[in-house]
Amino acid sequence: MMSKKLNKRVVVVQWKRFSATDIDVFSSLKGFCDSYPAYNYHTLNNYLSKKKVPFENDEIRIERQPLIQKVRRPDLPKVLFWDFDFDKLDWNRSYRTIIERVLDKGSPKDWEEMIRFYGRENVIHSLKNDITYLSDMTMEAVCEYFQLSKEKLRCYTKKQLNRGHWI
DSSP, X not given: OOOOOOOOEEEEEEETTTOTTOEEEESOHHHHHHHOTTSXXXXXXXXXXXHOSOEEOSSEEEEEEEOOOOOOSOOOOGGXXXXXXXXXXXXXXXXXXXXXXXXXXXXXXXXXXXXXXXXHHHHHHXXXXXXXXXXXXXXXXXXXXXXXXGGGOHHHHHHHHTOXXXX
């Protein structure tokens, strides 16, 4: 037996009385009708199911649209995170570790993907304020790439404060 692929959809409601851009999104038609009892679920469901066109009157336009799921992680190689459960990484909470790892072990393509995901300004902010260790070679590359001086990097200032004995 072949499994039927379920296409998740949402209900998009455009309110004409406010402006052309006032839009609400509901996870289901039932949810919309529960919130706005003036609209009958069965009538709208029949209309949207049979005609496959939006329901529209003077004050509202209602249509079902496919749910587009946003990618919640960067496209980085698993090998960079060999010591983590890659599928369970929290890409937002673990940003310091991820940025540090990509900068230290990643390729130029990985750097570009990290910047695309986190944003250039956020990566620079992390370098200045959050990331406490980078190798000397990586620090040089980071300074050249982002046009920063070493003194701006937290990892550099921390290294200067924690110099070991020179004996």
